[in-house]
Amino acid sequence: MRRYSFLIPALFLLPAIGVLFFLQFFAWGWNINLVLHDVTLMNFIGDWNFVGLQNFRTVLTDTRTLTSLANTAIFAFTSIALQMIIGTAISYLLYRAVPKVERFFRPIVILPWLCSVLIAAFGWQLLLSKDIGLLNMVITSIGFPRIDFFGGSITAMISIILANTWWGTPFTILLMGSGMTSISPQLVEASKVDGASEWIFFTRVALPIILPFILINLILITVWTINMFGLILAMTGGGPLNATRVFPLHGYLAAFDSGNFSYGATVTVFSVFINLILIYIYVKVANVELV
Numbered sequence: 001m002r003r004y005s006f007l008i009p010a011l012f013l014l015p016a017i018g019v020l021f022f023l024q025f026f027a028w029g030w031n032i033n034l035v036l037h038d039v040t041l042m043n044f045i046g047d048w049n050f051v052g053l054q055n056f057r058t059v060l061t062d063t064r065t066l067t068s069l070a071n072t073a074i075f076a077f078t079s080i081a082l083q084m085i086i087g088t089a090i091s092y093l094l095y096r097a098v099p100k101v102e103r104f105f106r107p108i109v110i111l112p113w114l115c116s117v118l119i120a121a122f123g124w125q126l127l128l129s130k131d132i133g134l135l136n137m138v139i140t141s142i143g144f145p146r147i148d149f150f151g152g153s154i155t156a157m158i159s160i161i162l163a164n165t166w167w168g169t170p171f172t173i174l175l176m177g178s179g180m181t182s183i184s185p186q187l188v189e190a191s192k193v194d195g196a197s198e199w200i201f202f203t204r205v206a207l208p209i210i211l212p213f214i215l216i217n218l219i220l221i222t223v224w225t226i227n228m229f230g231l232i233l234a235m236t237g238g239g240p241l242n243a244t245r246v247f248p249l250h251g252y253l254a255a256f257d258s259g260n261f262s263y264g265a266t267v268t269v270f271s272v273f274i275n276l277i278l279i280y281i282y283v284k285v286a287n288v289e290l291v
Helices: 007-035 054-061 063-096 099-109 117-128 134-141 153-180 185-193 198-226 230-235 247-256 261-286
Strands: none
Touching: 007 261, 054 063, 054 261, 063 099, 063 153, 063 198, 063 247, 099 153, 117 134, 117 153, 117 230, 153 198, 153 230, 185 198, 198 261, 230 247, 247 261
């Protein structure tokens, strides 16, 4: 009996794993079925016409697809860069700070990540609103005219980038902070004895050690940022004039606003391929062992 005791935990996990695999299989099976058929709100409860790969051609030839991909590239690249730089810098400062300072600030800096995406979106709307926004109240109090942050293409894009960075950076702080703890105290003491500056210590000692954590963090926030649409939907709805219509939101609006479910499912498949390609590039370029 003891010989097979190691199987007991696996048996307890089997129901949860089975449900998870079933849901994944059902979701992807349903999604692929939508992609291969012409399914809209009008014929959803009727017969679905098989169209093969026609939906891929429709998505690729849609001018809004190119616009949404360009918006996604701007939104994702800027958000990811800001999250990586700000999050890593704050985590390093907390790592090098005295324990009392670290214990005081660490719970504060992770507060944004404890909020849901919708709460973060409504909070930034309250901050940036033209009529009742706190920022515009400050601007008008010093004699300047109100700014419609969500009315211009550039300001709307900047607004959603700032909101996403504010919401997502705490995860980078947490993950990179755990990576900092893997740095041996002996290395820290040795660098002090050698008179190494903070910059030398970070680039020559800390950075090579936390590189696997950087890669994992980069993969995760890339997937989350590219798939982000809830925050943008709540803040701008993709406007003005599709200026913030990112690729996942493009598929969502096509499916649930226009009623073209096959189009939306096809965008989902494209999003998965984009994520897989980026992850492959990250791993190849970084050339780091994750395990």
